[in-house]
Amino acid sequence: xxxxxxxxxxxxxxxxxxxxxxxxxxxxxxxxxxxxxxxxxxxxxxxxxxxxxxxxxxxxxxxxxxxxxxxxxxxxxxxxxxxxxxxxxxxxxxxxxxxxxxxxxxxxxxxxxxxxxxxxxxxxxxxxxxxxxxxxxxxxxxxxxxxxxxxxxxxxxxxxxxxxxxxxxxxxxxxxxxxxxxxxxxxxxxxxxxxxxxxxxxxxxxxxxxxxxxxxxxxxxxxxxxxxxxxxxxxxxxxxxxxxxxxxxxxxxxxxxxxxxxxxxxxxxxxxxxxxxxxxxxxxxxxxxxxxxxxxxxxxxxxxxxxxxxxxxxxxxxxxxxxxxxxxxxxxxxxxxxxxxxxxxxxxxxxxxxxxxxxxxxxxxxxxxxxxxxxxxxxxxxxxxxxxxxxxxxxxxxxxxxxxxxxxxxxxxxxxxxxxxxxxxxxxxxxxxxxxxxxxxxxxxxxxxxxxxxxxxxxxxxxxxxxxxxxxxxxxxxxxxxxxxxxxxxxxxxxxxxxxxxxxxxxxxxxxxxxxxxxxxxxxxxxxxxxxxxxxxxxxxxxxxxxxxxxxxxxxxxxxxxxxxxxxxxxxxxxxxxxxxxxxxxxxxxx
RNA sequence: GCACCCGUAGCUCAACUGGAUAGAGCAUCUGACUACGAAUCAGAAGGCUAGGAGUUCGAAUCUCUUCGGGUGCACCA
Numbered sequence: 001x002x003x004x005x006x007x008x009x010x011x012x013x014x015x016x017x018x019x020x021x022x023x024x025x026x027x028x029x030x031x032x033x034x035x036x037x038x039x040x041x042x043x044x045x046x047x048x049x050x051x052x053x054x055x056x057x058x059x060x061x062x063x064x065x066x067x068x069x070x071x072x073x074x075x076x077x078x079x080x081x082x083x084x085x086x087x088x089x090x091x092x093x094x095x096x097x098x099x100x101x102x103x104x105x106x107x108x109x110x111x112x113x114x115x116x117x118x119x120x121x122x123x124x125x126x127x128x129x130x131x132x133x134x135x136x137x138x139x140x141x142x143x144x145x146x147x148x149x150x151x152x153x154x155x156x157x158x159x160x161x162x163x164x165x166x167x168x169x170x171x172x173x174x175x176x177x178x179x180x181x182x183x184x185x186x187x188x189x190x191x192x193x194x195x196x197x198x199x200x201x202x203x204x205x206x207x208x209x210x211x212x213x214x215x216x217x218x219x220x221x222x223x224x225x226x227x228x229x230x231x232x233x234x235x236x237x238x239x240x241x242x243x244x245x246x247x248x249x250x251x252x253x254x255x256x257x258x259x260x261x262x263x264x265x266x267x268x269x270x271x272x273x274x275x276x277x278x279x280x281x282x283x284x285x286x287x288x289x290x291x292x293x294x295x296x297x298x299x300x301x302x303x304x305x306x307x308x309x310x311x312x313x314x315x316x317x318x319x320x321x322x323x324x325x326x327x328x329x330x331x332x333x334x335x336x337x338x339x340x341x342x343x344x345x346x347x348x349x350x351x352x353x354x355x356x357x358x359x360x361x362x363x364x365x366x367x368x369x370x371x372x373x374x375x376x377x378x379x380x381x382x383x384x385x386x387x388x389x390x391x392x393x394x395x396x397x398x399x400x401x402x403x404x405x406x407x408x409x410x411x412x413x414x415x416x417x418x419x420x421x422x423x424x425x426x427x428x429x430x431x432x433x434x435x436x437x438x439x440x441x442x443x444x445x446x447x448x449x450x451x452x453x454x455x456x457x458x459x460x461x462x463x464x465x466x467x468x469x470x471x472x473x474x475x476x477x478x479x480x481x482x483x484x485x486x487x488x489x490x491x492x493x494x495x496x497x498x499x500x501x502x503x504x505x506x507x508x509x510x511x512x513x514x515x516x517x518x519x520x521x522x523x524x525x526x527x528x529x530x531x532x533x534x535x536x537x538x539x540x541x542x543x544x545x546x547x548x549x550x551x552x553x554x555x556x557x558x559x560x561x562x563x564x565x566x567x568x569x570x571x572x573x574x575x576x577x578x579x580x581x582x583x584x585x586x587x588x589x590x591x
Numbered sequence: 592g593c594a595c596c597c598g599u600a601g602c603u604c605a606a607c608u609g610g611a612u613a614g615a616g617c618a619u620c621u622g623a624c625u626a627c628g629a630a631u632c633a634g635a636a637g638g639c640u641a642g643g644a645g646u647u648c649g650a651a652u653c654u655c656u657u658c659g660g661g662u663g664c665a666c667c668a
Contacts, residue, residue, distance in 0.1 A: 034607095034610090036607070036610095037607085038611075039606085039610085039611070039612090039613090039614085040611075040612080043611075047610090047611085049609095049610060052610080052648070052649080055648065056648090061648085062648065085611070086610085086611040086649095087610080087611075087648060087649065088648080089610075089611065091611095132668090169668075172668050173667090173668070174668070290665085290666085292665090293664065293665055301665085304666075306666065317593075317594070317664090318664095321665080321666055323666080324666040325666055326666080328666090330665090330666055330667095331665095331666085331667070331668050332668095334668095355662095356595095356596075356661080356662055356663090357662065357663070358662095358663080359594085359595050359596070359662055359663050359664090360594080360595080360662090360663045360664055361663090362595080363594070363595075363663095363664090383595085383596075383662090385596085385597090385661080385662085386661095386662095426604085427603095427604070428604090428605095430596060430597070431596095431597075431604080432597095432661080434603085442630095443630050444617095444630065445616070445617085445630080445631075445632095446603095446616060446617060448616085450630075451616090451630095451631095454628090454630065454631080457628080458627085458628070458631090461627065461628065462627055464627090465627050466627085502607085505607070506607070509607055509608080510607090512608090513607095513608070518607080521604095521605065521606095521615095522607090524615085524616090525605095525615085528615080531631060531632065532631095532632065532633085534627090534628095534631075534632080535623085535629080535631060535632035535633075536632085537627075538623075538624070538626080538629075538631080538632070539623070539632085539633085544627055545627060546627050582628095583628085583630075
């Protein structure tokens, strides 16, 4: 149990006690209150707003309620001081042993430290990347990929039952274009001069290999044949090749989805008809005419009766067409069917990570999910804004046409997977992000990636030195968790421990908010606490971690060091970054 | 026209989802290396949280509104 929860229980008990003794009368159930670290360290170790939120139900001023609770809290063994401050905050001071024990907790739990169970009854699917299989992953895809993967890891740590999924569209017009380009490359591989790739097809060289592989497999079997004959098999071949390429790109940054789902299979096995029938049975389908689109010049628009879904009953601004005028499915239908499939598989929380250019998606899909699940499943979308790429301080234009598109591979090769991942998580997904190649590898305070890695490397450095004095057996987490930690008592040391004790709260808050970037901010903060403590040792040799003539003190401080390493590793694990033991000038920040 | 997102120190961003005196880094100014790695640390200065109104014990956060920026708004995929 975390310290916060222990204290929360104690406060609850003191409220109950006050009610039982008649000191406090509540006209309603006690509302939820929080126990959290105060903004100002001078206010104590923990603070609660309990007295303030009780004010209404108790019909008393917050400070008066605090006065009633204060003596009851003071009696408690864990609490060394109680102060009432400001509008009615109750500030608590805890005995140092609490924090010393927290170090033991960390050492014992190892990277499971901070694990939570808040998600244990929720089956959640995170759909991310989902890039169409028409080319390699490029810079524009990386942010969403990293956010999605970090979210999967974060939710798992918070106890959710998580599936990370990739959904690819292998049934639309784009993959036909892919197939035609592949066919051209195939003819090229057979020795034909195909000239320039015509506009509208995919110009990239990556399809040359697909063409030659196809020639290798099938010989000249398709040459001179009608498109009707070769389109389907070559499309399949090309899509498989693209997915293979994308998966190896994703592997470069450590991303491995649990499930890959494709659109074609869903269309072919009749899911769309089935879902349509379900909506029809619910009375949500009718034939009608949509108003003309607003804000766009539509010269060829004319009112046409279409098969519509009553999505406005579920909060949409308009009903949506499910069939085109030619009677074939509208593009939204496979999406609805896909989300039906997610529901059928038992997911009650569906999170999609999408680029900000899909902002209209949520308005359309939420009603559909509500309708097919009878409001039992919730759809959330994390929109991530564009990443502006800079090289040598100059913005790099990303365009498929001009061919100067920066690939994921290029990014990873230049700065390393860990640095790419960490950097992508140093901002709220909604804000635009500048990715400057020079900045990401810069070894200064200004670069959060470096700053956190440096803290970890410093910890490791101390342990390397310590291993000259102590045996490996003396330095295991298990051994260190058993020694006396009374010596961990300076303000800076305790501040660091308090920072680490926050880890579980950060994990829970970040998971509930579905905001993995908070982990990055936390790590930077924790690294700062550590660097601060380290420098005390520069000012005063008695505060260094290794004190040659005091083995007991040194071991206690090594326990602290090890616990810092544990928490940093635990955080890195969610970020998907590899901690570095050493950062020599001849090695990169990147891992 | 409508919807969604954003607007916080000169710059880049936080603020634990309604809490106390709004915090960090960069840049500016002061200080700390016979190095458990100073690639760091300590300090100073910097704010009408875009403007206005409301909700309540309490607002950067919630509501309304004005302004400014981004994205999207088809039977396309």
